[in-house]
Each structure stands twice: as C-alpha cells, then as structure tokens.
Amino acid sequence: MSLKGDKTRQIIREKAYQLFAQKGFKEVTMKDICELTGLSRGGLYRHYESTEQIFLEIVNAFSDRQKSEVDTKIKQHVPAAEILEELLSKYADEMMNPENSFSLAICEYYSNPAVSKEDNSITRQYQTSKSTWEELISYGISTGEFNPVNPESVFHVILFAYQGVRMYSRLMKMDSEIPTQIIEEIKKLLLKEIS
Amino acid sequence: MSLKGDKTRQIIREKAYQLFAQKGFKEVTMKDICELTGLSRGGLYRHYESTEQIFLEIVNAFSDRQKSEVDTKIKQHVPAAEILEELLSKYADEMMNPENSFSLAICEYYSNPAVSKEDNSITRQYQTSKSTWEELISYGISTGEFNPVNPESVFHVILFAYQGVRMYSRLMKMDSEIPTQIIEEIKKLLLKEIS
DNA sequence: TGACAAAGCGACACTAGTGACGCATAATAA
C-alpha cells in the first residue's frame, strides 16, 4: 500500500534538505523543490502543501534520529566521552561550513518573528535536542567520565555557544580557530581530564 | 539644501525600524514601509532602492550610536560598572521582549545564507559592536573595576550568550529567569565583587 | 517672485510565486 508515495516523499525531503542547507528557510520555494526533484507543481502539491510543512518534517526527523542514535549507544554502554566526541564533531563540521548548514536554516526559522508563533512542532525539536543532551550528560556523570555538572544548564551553554559561533563563522568567513576553541571549552566543562 | 529629504529619510528609517523589530528582516516589504510612512511607491523609491539598504543604514546607525554613547561616558570617567549596567539592561529588555526586538532581525539577517555574502556593511556592525565592548572592558580593567580578562574573548561570550538567549526566549515564551541568569553570569565574569 | 531642483504621486509592466483543477498515467489488489 502506497509504496510509491512514501518513496517520493523521501526524495522530496532529501532534496529539500539540501536546498534549506544551502539557501536557508525563507529562500526555498515550492518551485525550487520541483526543479530539484523533477516533480511538477501538481505532483509536489499532492504530497506537501507548503515548504514549511516539509521543513518541519525534516527538522523533527533530524532531531529524532540524533536522539535515537545517542539512546542506542548509551544502551550499548559506549563510553560517554566517545558519544560526546561524535556529536561535537558533527557540530564542528557545521560550524566550519556555515554555507551548507541545515542548522542555520533552523536558526533562521527560529529567529523569524513572523513564523511559528504557537506552533509546537518546532518546540518539539528543541525539547528533543534538550533531552538528548541531558541524557548523555547524566549518563556521562553516572559512569564517572563527566564532571558532576547541571545537565540543563550545560545544555544551554552548548546550545548558546553553537548559535553564536554559527553566526560568527559566517561573518568572519570561517576562522576555524573559534569553533575549535569553543568545542575545547565544552569538553573542558564536561570531561574530567584534558591533557 | 535638501532639508525635506533628510526629514523624510529619517521618518522612513524610524518606521522601518518598528517594522523590522516586529516582523523581522525578510518579512518587511517596500509596500509595508509605504503604508506606515504614508509615502507612495514612487516617493519611497526616490529615497531608498531596497529594504536591505534601509535595514543596513539603520543597523549601522544603531551600533554607531551605541559606540559613541559608550565613548562619551568613558571620556567623562563614568564608572565602568555603571556603563556596563546600562548596556546590559538594554540587552535584558530585548531578551525579555523577543516579539519586538530589532536585534532579532539582525540575527535573522546574519543567519540567512542568501544574504550579504560579501557585503561589508554588516561586518562593520560587528566590528563596531566588538570595539565598543572591548573598549569598555579594557577601560574597566584599567580603573580596577573589572577582572583582568581577555576583552576579545569576553566579548564573544557576551555576544554568543545574547544570541542564544534571544532564540531561547522566543521558544520558551519569555521565561524571564534565563535572561537574568545570563546577565548575572556576565557580571560575575567581569566585576570583582558580587554580593 | 520666478526659476529650478527636489520631492512626491500613481499608473504601468513585469516577475515570481501560490494553490487548485481536470486529465493522464502508473501501480496494485481482486
């Protein structure tokens, strides 16, 4: 039942993801997505009625996947430091390449006052990302790898730093020192021993 | 010589400022500005050729004014702690009212990848704001009021925190604790004694 | 006060995008 449609929607989301990462949220139109997917206007509207709907679906899939990856690793007793390293390296990639960052589109979406006043789909993303980090931090504390910090406030530090660097790195045309410094600061905050 | 035009441009900037603060950058059109100012399309285009041009003029005037205010106070030997207090209280206002924040529009403008790739007008804003803070911090250190921190990195902490909280406060519908906490953290960082 | 420039008007042609429709075609279950 409806296999074809699922596949098409998958393709739409993949292509739209690329567009959002390159151009930001507002800049992407249904027409753009038509062109990249090869679908016609009618064909696309059959599946999604707006760019926002596509965007929110991607956003939530994005953070859900991240959460389940972290969850799985915790269950497999992968060391917290290792999970942290992986998460941060993804962050680092995006910080270094602000010209191709889906998170930047999320940031733009958040900061547009005209958007999502009482939409809870986007706050869900925040909650998911928050709980991912809090779980990881609590886990790291319980295994003795991390310092006994407050998970919530450290999450905010990470979130804020990330936001700031993203903006900064676009401005300063990718001075790679700053992102590295920030990531080191986060590690210092969490990890007990850093040589 | 051209007094009328200067006045009109002033009005345009004032009204546009309100619109940007309410709706963000992308959402404001030349039409909107026409309606609010009472000017016709032709009349408006006589003075400005795009919303971006208006926006950048406001942005730069905004940070220039802030800088000159701080400069003047330093020359008058106003205590650094007092100047800091004033700056932070303005920040706090905007953090608490993300629905009416011009800085949020700046943030949106920064985070839109399609905008200002090699425009240096917006990096000028960053530079001005950076030098304002660095001057204030250096001054505070020289008077012995502030801890001997690194002005540049503290500026970045402030900038990043500000960014993050702005985003956060829209999401969480103004939980006023977080902004206050962040401001306290900044003060702790700088001021020698906090009761 | 008259000349000239500056400021303002509103209509116009244009562009880019939306979303809906009826029809065509492909997939799938009977």
Place this chain on the structure above:
DNA sequence: TTATTATGCGTCACTAGTGTCGCTTTGTCA
C-alpha cells in the same frame, strides 16, 4: 487482466511584490 486508486502532469487564475516613468507639487535660492 481489469478495476480502481494513487500518483503525477501542466495549465490557469490569482496574489504580492518589484522597480520605472512621466507628471505634478512643493521647497528653496537668487
């Protein structure tokens, strides 16, 4: 295979915005 439903197409009418142009009105200087 056939009936049926899901998918996809392309056109159409519509909207919102842009930027320009020629004309009128208002200011300002000599």
